[in-house]
Amino acid sequence: MTIYPLVILLLCCALMALAVGAVLLLARRRRSINVWSGVMVLGAGAWSLLMLLFMLQKDPQLAELCAKTYYATAIVMAFGLYNFSLQYPVPWFVSRIERLVSWAIAGLAVLVAVAPQGVVAQASVTGILNAIELNMSWYLLYILIFGGFVAAAFMRLMMSYRHVRRTRAKKYAHQVLMIIYTLAIVVVAGAYFDIILPLLGNYEAIWMGPPFTFAFTGYLLYVLITQGIFDVRAAVARSVGYVAVAAVVVVLYSAIIFGIGGMVFRDAQPDVVQQLFYLGSALALSLSLGPLRTLLDKVTYRFFYHRDYNFNDVLQQFSTVTANEIELNRVIGKSLAVLVDALAPAYVSFYIMSSKGRTHHYVRNLRGRHTPRRYRQQLEIVKDILADLPRTVRVSDITQFETRQVAEDSGAQVIVQLLVKGEQVGVLFFGERQNGLPYSEQDMQLLATTADELALAVQNGLRFDEIKAFNKRLRQEVSTATKELRHSNAQLHKIDEVKDEFLSIASHQLRTPLTSVKGYISLVLDGDAGPVNAQQKHLLNEAFASSQRMVSLIEDFLNMSRLQTGRFALDTRPSDIVAMISDEVNVLRSTAESRELKLNFEKSGRLPKQILIDESKLRQVVMNFIDNAIYYSHEGGTIDVRLGRKAGKLVFTVEDSGIGVPKSAQARLFSKFYRASNARRQRPDGTGVGLYLAKKVISEHGGDIIFSSREGKGSIFGFSLPLAALHADEDKTK
Structure with a gap:
């Protein structure tokens, strides 16, 4: 049997798994699901690579070291699978004690794998395919721990599947079921080729385990990408940046240091001065790693995102709109135009809540004039979960399964809440991008930065519209009140005229009999009606004075009447x-x-x-x-x-x-x-x-x-x- 096809197969599986694992760990969205899936895939890649090295070793001691290490990396792979099942698709609560126990068990298994006279008693080099003599007691403990992690992962995934199926999330249920099926195939194949057969002393087929593991890794990566958990383009750009940094450090820096050293020091054997020079040069050049990495990151991202917008330019345009516009419709129209031009979403749905409890809805649908019904009901769908969401969030980043399911029902990829001092001003829903790419970290940073400005601009626009409406209503009310006042004033003039006429007539009619009363009292006082004693005279004087005051009062009313009628x-x-x-x-x-x-x-x-x-x-x-x-x-x-x-x-x-x-x-x-x-x-x-x-x-x-x-x-x-x-x-x- 030739070994070269096996070498190529295992090497490809190992390198591809290591690359995928590194990309997952280097992703800018550092989430638990990314970390543990990266650990699991890196463990699988390292396991495959160490298995290949074990098979190719001619030195028994190196073969034994490779064997111990690949048994340890298998535990890392199983431990990563267990923790991945705690995060996908439904995050499970894990107590601190359970977490500590799982770490302790994993550490014990690694210790058993690498310890002298542990799982591996000794390795034998046969020339074609090497073999291992196992320490059965430790190997059974190792299998028990490895199988326990895998069984726990299966159990968690099955429980997640039942939970997802109850919520009628067909997409998630199908993906979880496919992961379970794929994992089952990998576990059965791996158990047969890499556990049972070695237990029987047969190491000729251990190379068949890694291809099955690689198949599971590929499907897992597909699931992460389709759910937006993993941004391939950003991860590749980041990985290329790291590779470029490594290449520059290894090639260029080495050439500079040793080139200068060779010209300065011509001796074959480096002395203390030369060693100090090389050490100092290495330390000096290491200080430039940070700026170099930043520069190469910018270059790689500019290459991978060369068709994207300039962040600062878009932010400047947006700030200009929010600073110069005050009318609500213009603020919304122009600000959405800036965001749509930069992000190119399939649609933007904008809900604005006024202080009076009214909700205004604006939609920019870039795929056609017709607005689907669900876009008009998005706020109603998610209103109960908004308090549980960050102000700016990708739907795929929501960790709580039920909350994420509700958010996905709205059809949005990103939800942005506009808040001013804790008061909900509006909610933005962004559909998927027209180029098919997920929303990147730069996109989310842009939306988070512009959200505060837009919230203030919308609030000012609402206040401005309220003031305009109030002024319009006030003018109408003033006009109505003026008409009513004029009508009331006309009525009062009529009443006043009637009153003045009544006063004039009444005063004239009253003055005539009072004149007679005064005359008769005067005659009595003068004695024309007979003698008047002192008491009678006092009473008559009082009556005369009162009648005189009455005449004066009547005269006052007559003068009032004359003043009102202009006859005074x-x-x-x-x-x-x-x-x-x-x-x-x-x-x-x-x-x-x-x-x-x-x-x-x-x-x-x-x-x-x-x-x-x-x-x-x-x-x-x-x-x-x-x-x-x-x-x-x-x-x-x-x-x-x-x-x-x-x-x-x-x-x-x-x-x-x-x-x-x-x-x-x-x-x-x-x-x-x-x-x-x-x-x-x-x-x-x-x-x-x-x-x-x-x-x-x-x-x-x-x-x-x-x-x-x-x-x-x-x-x-x-x-x-x-x-x-x-x-x-x-x-x-x-």
Whole structure:
């Protein structure tokens, strides 16, 4: 039997398994499933290579060493298979104790395999196919441990298959079942050729185990690639980078060091100085390994990803869009355009959640105009698992099987959550890339980096749209309110006109009988109806004063009506204002005395005998000021009425020591129908028109109102009239 085909077969199986294992371990997505599948495949490759070396050895000691080592690597392969079954397709919880026990058992098996007089008692070199003399007790323990790891892996895979089948995930169930079938074939073949036959002393067929193991490795790699667990292109690029670094270090650095050393040191035997030179040169060049590896990584990735986007350029374009746009539709349209142009997904589905509970949905479907129904229901499908997912995640990276199954039902390859201070702003779903490649680490880094910017831009866009909608609604409401206000104002004008007309008619109708009442009371007081005693006279005076106040009140209402209808006008005639004020003081003195108040009248300066005034209206003002002072003063107080001349003006004031006017009410005191709160308590029957009319009357005369007050201390009410404007007769004065 020729050995060369066997050598080629085993060497191919070993090298390919080692390459696949190295690629799995060098993958940038360092996950448990990648690590343990890499350990398992590396163990298989090392097992095949050491078996080949054992078969080719001519030295019994080296053959024994190779035999011990390939038995140890077989345990590594079985231990990797056991841990792989804990990760695929459903991650299983493993307690710390169980993990420590499994590591201890694996370490024991390796120790048994490599120990002197362990599994291998001695190796015999036959010239064609070597053989091993086994230590049966240790070999049985070794088989027990090896078989235990394999059996545990089978059990885990079967349990995973049942679990996956219950969830109706046909794709995963089929893959797990095929792995179980393939593994079963490998285990049966390996057990027969590499356990049972050697147990019987037959080593001629041990070379048949590695090809079966390689078949299992190939199918396992296919499963990892189809599920996106393993990025072939990235791994190959990374591996090429490492190979390039190794080549440069071995070839170029050696040539540099030994070339320079050969030119400097020409002696055949290197002395201490030469050795120090070589050592120093090696240390100096080793410092450049890091930058060299970075450079070669960039070169290899640029070669393997030469059609991909420039990360920094895309990020700059995206930042420009989010910084310059504020309107929501423009932010979404332009930002998605940048991402779609870079990543080229089959579709992008974008859900935005507003603060009012509404959800907006945007879709960019690059394969056609029709949007599949499931793209419109993606958020509904995954809403219950979003809290369990990272902000940016590949669906294939989700370790929890049930969660991954739900995410796969959405049809998305990548899910990106947009969060602002923990608040969900939106969710992005990316379909598979149109070039058929999985999303790389650079793609995920791009999406993770842009997610925060997009979340803020979307939130600002939502706020901007809310402000626009609010402004529009506000304009509509203001327009509606303005129309309603105009209508209400028109109605109020009509009501006011009716009220003024009623006041005018009522005042005219009331004034006529009151004039008769005053006349008859005056006749009785004059004795025309017979003698009047003092008590009767006092009562009649009170009735006369009340009727006079009623006449004044009616006159106020008539003047109010005239003001509203534009018929208010002064009837100015030469009048003796001093006599008029004296008459009003004398009329109201009895009222003041009845309230135990002292009413004083003081005149000063050169007073005109006659001026042009509307005596009737001005009399109402004087009476109103004095009457208010009487009613709002405390018993035992004093009211001072003063009339004088100052700076060309006739000045009239009424000063009391009554309740005063609160400071908060002073600004509105001369408004129509307004009364201060303390005045309403003191005199509930007031109308609030007296001061309003007083200001109008004085203003029509060209004068000014005089007012000052301190709450609880008293008030001063009065007016000043310009004598020059009223044509005062300066030659006739009192």
